[in-house]
Amino acid sequence: MRRLGIIGVGIAAIALVAAAAFALRPHRDVPAPDAAKPEAALSDAAKPGAAARKGAVPTLYCEFTNFADRTPLVGFYFTIEEGGPKPVYAQIFQREQDGTQDDFGGATAPRPEWSYDGSESPAVIHSPDDALQINVYDYDPSKPGTNWFEAGLRSVRYRNLGGKCRHSTA
Numbered sequence: 324m325r326r327l328g329i330i331g332v333g334i335a336a337i338a339l340v341a342a343a344a345f346a347l348r349p350h351r352d353v354p355a356p357d358a359a360k361p362e363a364a365l366s367d368a369a370k371p372g373a374a375a376r377k378g379a380v381p382t383l384y385c386e387f388t389n390f391a392d393r394t395p396l397v398g399f400y401f402t403i404e405e406g407g408p409k410p411v412y413a414q415i416f417q418r419e420q421d422g423t424q425d426d427f428g429g430a431t432a433p434r435p436e437w438s439y440d441g442s443e444s445p446a447v448i449h450s451p452d453d454a455l456q457i458n459v460y461d462y463d464p465s466k467p468g469t470n471w472f473e474a475g476l477r478s479v480r481y482r483n484l485g486g487k488c489r490h491s492t493a
Contacts, residue, residue: 379492381405381467383412383448385457387476387486396420397481399457401437403464403490410464412437412448439464445475454478459488467492 381403386395397419401412413434418424427434437457440447441464448457458475471487 381464381490381492382415383488383490385474385476385486385488387474387481387484390485394420395486396484397476402434405464409441410439412439454480457488462488462490464490466490 383401383403384398386398388395395418397417399417400415402415404411404413413436414427415434416424416426426432435451437451438449440449445458445460446462448459450456455476455478458477460473460475462472462474467490469489469491471489474486474488476484476486
């Protein structure tokens with residue numbers, strides 16, 4: 324009888340651990356907290372609502388995940404400057420999985436200007452030093468929207484990661 328009691332306690336402990344692991348796992352269907360949203364890192368003047376008052380500034384946010392994990396390993400946020408022969412993607416910040424973030428745009432850290440090449444298939448956004456490239460699938464820079472589309476990050480540091488991007492005007 325005592326053996327059955329020990330087995331019952333063991334099964335209950337395993338069930339408790341499994342329930343806790345399930346409850347604490349990241350959920351894709353739960354909206355991200357405000358601090359995890361790209362807009363949370365911007366000053367009030369640079370927030371999309373302020374941009375809409377002064378004329379919409381297109382933005383692109385991309386996040387990339389490891390194939391076995393759902394949480395983003397790295398994310399990039401850009402403003403899209405048009406007016407030249409090709410759009411220029413000025414990087415606002417880069418956020419790592421551990422929560423560290425590199426902000427760009429001040430006198431000490433000017434915004435890196437990534438280039439867009441739509442002549443390739445898929446289209447590619449190249450970093451200034453060409454160490455990183457973002458492949459974007461079914462992407463048209465002239466048609467911003469709020470839907471996510473497929474992207475891939477190619478680099479030596481991050482290796483090849485799958486991900487998604489969202490192009491918007493606000």
